[in-house]
Amino acid sequence: MKIQGYLFSGIALFMLGAAIVYGLWSKEPVGTTALFLSFSLAAMIGFYLVFTARRVDTGAQDRKDADIADDAGELGFFAPHSWAPLVLALGGLTAFMGPVFGWWLAFFTAPLLLVGLWLWVFEFYRGENQNQ
Known part of the structure; x- marks a missing residue:
C-alpha cells in the first residue's frame, strides 16, 4: 500500500503545481478550482493509503523480494449480484x-x-x- 500512497502523493503534488501555474497564468477560476479539487482528492487518497499502510501487515507489493505467487489467495468478500x-x-x-x-x-x-x-x-x- 505504501507504493500506491506515494504514487497518489506524487500525483497530488503535480496537480498542486499545475493548479498554481494554471491559476497564475490563465486567471480562469473554473479550471483552477478543478485542478485544486483534483489535488485535494489525490492528497486524501494518498494520505489514506500511507496512513493505512502503517497499520496493516506489509503486503507482497511492498517487499522487494516478493514473488507474484505471494499475493495469491483470497482477496476479500464481494457482494453477489444486486439491483x-x-x-x-x-x-x-x-x-x-x-x-x-x-x-x-x-x-x-x-x-x-x-x-x-x-x-x-x-x-x-x-x-x-x-x-x-
Whole structure:
C-alpha cells in the first residue's frame, strides 16, 4: 500500500503545481478550482493509503523480494449480484436532471433515492443473502 500512497502523493503534488501555474497564468477560476479539487482528492487518497499502510501487515507489493505467487489467495468478500446500485443510479440520474428540467423533479427523485439506498444498505439482512 505504501507504493500506491506515494504514487497518489506524487500525483497530488503535480496537480498542486499545475493548479498554481494554471491559476497564475490563465486567471480562469473554473479550471483552477478543478485542478485544486483534483489535488485535494489525490492528497486524501494518498494520505489514506500511507496512513493505512502503517497499520496493516506489509503486503507482497511492498517487499522487494516478493514473488507474484505471494499475493495469491483470497482477496476479500464481494457482494453477489444486486439491483440496488441500479435503482440508486437511476435516482441519481433523475436528481441531476432536476436543475435542467425543473426542481419539481426532486419530488419524484427522493423516493427513488431512498428506496435504492435502503435496498443497498439492507441487502444482506433479507432474502437469499441473509446472514445467519
